[in-house]
Amino acid sequence: MSLLVPKKIADDEILVHYIFDRNFKKKIISERELVSKDIFLPNKGGVSLQRSFYCNENKCKQLAKDIAIGKVYIGFFVFRKSDFERVKQNYVLHERSEFDADIISTPLDESFASIKSKVYIDSTGNPAHADLIYKNPALRESESPNTAIRSFSRKLSKNCKLIIDTNPSSKSFEDIEFKKVI
Template sequence: MPVLIPKEIADDEILVHYIFDRNFKNKIISIEKLVSKDIFLPNKGGVSLQRNFYCKESKCKEFAKGVAIGKVYIGFIVFRKSHFEKVKQNYILNERKEFEADIFSTPLDEHFQYLPKEMEVYLDTPGNPAHADLIYENPALKENESPNTAIRSFSRKLSKDCKLIIDSSPLSDSFDDDEFKKVV
C-alpha cells in the first residue's frame, strides 16, 4: 500500500541540506572551515531540503550527487524542524521582530519542477516527493541592508547547532552511516 507523504512537516522531522566543497573556506573540508553564514542562502527562491523521514540517506546522496554539477559533493547538514523553529523564535524575539521564514513541503516531478500543491504525494511518486524548501518570506531588512545580510545572520544561527555530516565515502552510491539518527 502506498505511503502518503503529509504536506505538514512535523517538528521531529529531520531535514537534510546538501553540502559541497564551495561551502568551506578555501575548499578545506573541516567543521572549522564551514562557511555557516552561506549554508542557508536561498537559490532560485528557496533553500532546498530533503525530508529524511521520507527519503533515506542513500537516496539523499543520490539527489545531492545529481545536482553537484560544477561542485564537489561532501555530505550533509541536518537538523530537526523543531530546531529551526526554536532558532527562528529566538531570532524574532532578540533581533528581527518582523522576520518570517518557514519550511514547506515542495515535492518535485522527474524534471525537478514543483508538483501542484493540492496533489497528494506518495513515497513512490516519481521524481523527488520528499523535497522541501526553506522560504524567507520576510527577512526583515534593516535600513540600507541587502536581503542576503539578514539571511546570512539567520543562517549562521541556524547552522550553529546543526549536525554536519562529512561523507566518508563520497564516491560510492550508498550512504552507510547512522549519523542522521543522532540528530537531537
C-alpha cells in the first residue's frame, strides 16, 4: 500500500522551492547575486512548493526541469515549515500586525488541476505540491501588494538554504540530501 500524503503540513516538514536563472541578478549564479525579495512572489495565486517528505530530491529536480520552459533550472531553496511560521510571527509582531500567510497542501493532477480527494505519494501528477498563500499582505497606504510581499520574501529567504545543483543538466540530483542541509 502506498503512503498517504496528509493535508496538514507538519512543522518539521521540509519545503522546497525551485530556483531558476531569473532569480539571480544578471543571471550570475552565486548566492551573492540572488534576488531574495523576488523569491517568494506569488504566481497564479500562490508560491509553488514541494513537500520533500513525499517527494525525493530526484523527483523535485525532474518536476523543476519539466516546468522550466523559458527559464533555466539552477537548484532549490529549502526550509522547514517551522522556519516559515517563525518568520511570519516576527513579521506580524514587529512590522505588519495584519499580515497573514499560510502554506497549504495543494496536490495537482497531471493537468495541473487541483486534486480534492486523498492522494498518495505514487498518485499521478504532483501529489506533494503545496502553495504559500498570502491571505493578507497587510498593505500600507498607497502601497502595491508586491512591496509588502517582497519585504516578507526577503526575510523568509534569509531563513532558507540555497542549494545550487552542481550538475543541473543531469536527470538525477547528485548533491546533498535536503534533510542534511537544514
